Amino acid sequence: MNIRVVVVDDEPLARLAVKLRLARRSGFELVGEFADGDSAYEGIAALRPDLVFVDVAMPGKTGLEVLAALPPAQRPMAILLTAYDGFALQAFELAALDYLLKPVDDDRLDEALDRAQQAFPYRGQGRSAPPAAPTTRSFSVRVGTRTVLVPVAEVERIEADGDYATLHANGKTWLVRERLHKLATQLDPRQFHRVHRSTIVRLDMIAELRSLTNRDALLRLRDGSVLRASRSYMPALAEALQHLNKQSA
Template sequence: MTGPSPLRALIADDEPIARRRLARALARLGGVELVGEAGDCDQTVGAVRALRPDLLLLDVQMPGGDGFAVVDRLAGALPPVIFVTAHDGYALRAFEAAALDYLTKPVELPRLAAALSRARTWIAASDRAERIAELQATVAALRAAPREAQAPSRDLWVKGRLGHQRILIDSIDYIRAERDYARLVIGSQSHLIPETIAALAERLAAFGFLRIHRSLLVRQAAVRGLGRRRCGGLVARLPDGTELPVGRSHAQRVQRALGVRPAAE
């Protein structure tokens, strides 16, 4: 007796690293065939129409629009959708109530397994058209929500030996890239999180974080001064004496952001 056919899934996310992580998680769980990947809205719409996946794992924020735009554009051709995003604001409760599921990054295996189980149940049900209509209605409601409801969260969650810990964004001094991860530095403490420096730079710009180097973000309010290294490059000085190198390609923008008149290199 053969088991159920694997779910044919499509991953849509603008970050290749995020796509790889999610693909590895799906492979670990089994029962899913990854039929394709997409990196922006147009690619996602085209891939869904061409590949007709059973399930779409969709990021909310992508170039060329967003996940909501993908839902709108696919209309009657929309497969079941699991939203996967780094942002856990007001939309979380609404999507859990009306959409198939809404997962926040980093996605944990038990949570992903539960979402896949929910997808299989939905695909087997007879009210799929009704559920799609509910999802589209939810998207419309979210877009009409007051802007203050969309305020980004002012904290990050990090996972440690004792469980999850809330880190206030305003307490972070700087963030350093460590390959596919990032290290949040808070005084003498640090926490490693599974996000890229590029994703964090975009996410934290609204909180006054400044990209000063390809591998460094610094909270602008934590910078106490700019200095010069012997080799001529700039450094950003923190109150505890830490000196962070400023990349040459970032130097003039960093000086302008800090209110310092840019000097010729």
């Protein structure tokens, strides 16, 4: 099931930049674009997209006003676009997944799209259908002249290491010749979540979550490890943990 996307920005080049990057990613379908807040409000209400990229400062309604005017049950996942680094509080009050500073960096946009794919299975209004099971059952790891298969079910967390990634599984670490971003697309979002741009964690490994004053959080894992969760990943993570708790209740 594709994530249906609307792009809202009064700058044609800004809309084009997002559309070109969306076209490079599978799993997303552009269903509309708008150049001002008033038409965006009407279009989003009519199209009912799953995700909206929305500029904060636009003619008519601002991007924040567009989101706030929509009933919560009809409000899509949102990624804010802005030239100013000062909208984090309003963004998260409206449950926005992320906000990206212009000009938008490719890696940051990929992170935001990853976050949307992670949050998508838990959305209401017919958006809660579980994703297809991932094809990856194990990771191939080169150890000298040998190739070792590490089962995904044994992986507890994954950390970025430059262009590679380190798997933590059963007290051992394994270096994988893949970037963290690519590994994230191979994992079931019902079981694994990105909690930082450099860390993916298996949800059932989280034993405690402690909020910090800057809206980040500290995660204590069942093996005693302590990790930092970035505030930009917290809305999707909180929703996934809520869903996991309902399943185990």
